[in-house]
Amino acid sequence: MIKKEAKDIKYTNQRIEILDFLRKFDGHPTVEDVYEGVRKKLTRISKATVYKNLRFLAEKGLIKEVNIKGVSRFEANLVPHHHIICIGCGSITDYESEDLTDYSLKVAGDIENFEVESTDTNFYGICKDCKEE
Amino acid sequence: MIKKEAKDIKYTNQRIEILDFLRKFDGHPTVEDVYEGVRKKLTRISKATVYKNLRFLAEKGLIKEVNIKGVSRFEANLVPHHHIICIGCGSITDYESEDLTDYSLKVAGDIENFEVESTDTNFYGICKDCKEE
DNA sequence: GTACTAAGTAATAATTATTATTATTTAACT
């Protein structure tokens, strides 16, 4: 159970459950996924509340929003990482590579008139399951 | 004017104009942008046709779809490149770095059970204009 | 603990984005 980690946030039951759900969920759930998941505990929660809070929590930096193939997804994994995306089935897998992050940030240093804060790389291709077809 | 580059495609006026528009447009237009742009030449084109053709052309590999901050955008720039995204104003700028692409593909070689076909990196941060505020 | 208040929520309406349907038109082939 989450408890007042950040002080400028009002910790409502809805917020706590959403954050809790994301931290336990292994993957990149959509708004709908989060809504369905949280509903098991808070049966009367409104979908608009889920939308608002996901955007709010991302704004506050407690979660990240990642948009893949036109679909908004969320995750509580704040460690810089990359994504492996199957163009066949749409599966999304985290991929940590500090080397790549470092290299990207080094490249970012060359960019003029822009201050890079973070980077991530997407790897597009075919997963094993999709290949066996 | 575009003329039958790929043979398995029926070159309709609508398709030609959409492709032409994207090739002349310097940036990453949304569906709405493309619709408005193309409408200047084909005043009676339907928005559904724009949707269908953008997805179709992306499928055929003549254009690329890039999703940034939950918004679908399209571009005719097929050279592998990266994107610099301002979290302030949302501006999107292309950034070519063959080195980074090569490095990413080298990293991709280590990924198990997945065949990477392409990669791209997003740089998030603050642009010069947004910083001056 | 009780009162106060700004912020959050539920329910719903409204808006925006995207896809499906279908009668008509057309590009490409013969």
Added chain:
DNA sequence: AGTTAAATAATAATAATTATTACTTAGTAC
């Protein structure tokens, strides 16, 4: 020129997201 599979326009239908508003609550002050 005639044929036909594919594409289009117009529209309806669906899905995704945001706005509105009356009610509720977390956090703070006493």
